[in-house]
Amino acid sequence: MSVPPVGVLLLDxxxxxxxxxxxxxxxxxxxxxxxxxxxxxxxLASGMLPICLGEATRLAGELLEGRKAYRFGLLLGERSAxxxxxxxxxxxxxxxxxxxxxxxxxxxxxxxxxxQVPPMYSALKREGVPLYRLARAGLxxxxxxxxxxxxxxxxxxxxxxxxxxxxxxxxxxxxRVLAEDIARALETCGRLESLRREYVExxxxxxxxxxxxxxxASACGHPWxxxxxxxxxxxxxxxxxxxxxxxxLCCGQVIALPHAAAARWRLYDADGRFLGLGVTSEGGQLxxxxxxxxxxxx
Numbered sequence: 522m523s524v525p526p527v528g529v530l531l532l533d534x535x536x537x538x539x540x541x542x543x544x545x546x547x548x549x550x551x552x553x554x555x556x557x558x559x560x561x562x563x564x565l566a567s568g569m570l571p572i573c574l575g576e577a578t579r580l581a582g583e584l585l586e587g588r589k590a591y592r593f594g595l596l597l598g599e600r601s602a603x604x605x606x607x608x609x610x611x612x613x614x615x616x617x618x619x620x621x622x623x624x625x626x627x628x629x630x631x632x633x634x635x636x637q638v639p640p641m642y643s644a645l646k647r648e649g650v651p652l653y654r655l656a657r658a659g660l661x662x663x664x665x666x667x668x669x670x671x672x673x674x675x676x677x678x679x680x681x682x683x684x685x686x687x688x689x690x691x692x693x694x695x696x697r698v699l700a701e702d703i704a705r706a707l708e709t710c711g712r713l714e715s716l717r718r719e720y721v722e723x724x725x726x727x728x729x730x731x732x733x734x735x736x737x738a739s740a741c742g743h744p745w746x747x748x749x750x751x752x753x754x755x756x757x758x759x760x761x762x763x764x765x766x767x768x769x770l771c772c773g774q775v776i777a778l779p780h781a782a783a784a785r786w787r788l789y790d791a792d793g794r795f796l797g798l799g800v801t802s803e804g805g806q807l808x809x810x811x812x813x814x815x816x817x818x819x
Contacts, residue, residue, distance in 0.1 A: 527575035527813075528747025529584075533729035534562055534570040546732055547572055550739045559584035559753075560692070560721060561644065565605055568718030569729055577750035579797075579811045584753050587722030588672065590689045594714035595700045597682040597707065602656070603642040604697030605713040614709045616682045624684065627706040628674050631699065636666035640698055669694045683714070723755045724748075750813075751787050751795040760786035760799065760807075767796060776807040785810070 534543050540561035548556045557578045559571040568591075573581045598616045601608035639645050641656035645664070655662060670691040678685035686703075688696065697713050704711025720727065730746050738745055766776050767790040781801045788796040797812040 527577040530572040531729045532570045566716040580753040590719040593716045595684040596714045597711045600710035601712045757787045761789045779805045
């Protein structure tokens, strides 16, 4: 098997598999290579799960900050304990006659910045215990509302009690909770029928790869379709250093760049090889934030 030493894999996670289980399958196919996912998906959700391999795991935190785009199905008239198709139905309500215009007017209320209370069935922890474990034990504890941003929300289809919608949202947004809130705004209750993550920024319109495709590539000795690691920090401006500056930086020294603005940078050497991340102060002092042990050709 030929697998590049580092990179970002855009896995199309299938339903029925947890994010951690998906990462473990990737690691086995990569013969134990270090790997970590960037933003988990529920087992019942499918879609883009960025996985950093090798030293690219140093940049995983950057991907957690990006916006996410989802496509989801909302079934009106019943609410489950988990907010999706997995949980027990705990409430049923009639569904009023709806028109696309009425749904659009309700969706407008959810655009922009708002506060959202995380669900009990989540991986958030209280005194070290995941909330979903407490929920399975029949317990419910107070959860502080968290700020989220809904940048775009659209109605794709309305058919009786079934809605299909898309949303572009900030990190930390629970689509299950959003679906329940939309149902309440339509004067009924609801739960997720389906959930697919279309992309994680900055990987808009990038192709994904399935576990089956990875297994086939590994069996045939073909290279994996990994993105170069600096794609994870494409939102940062590039800064190219000469050979002397790159050598000093790699030795942990501070470099004086009088004309550089105070900012975070993705760093490259004179040959265009990716070195890592750095930050400049107001006085133009460049310090390393994350450095790769070996410069990467990009």
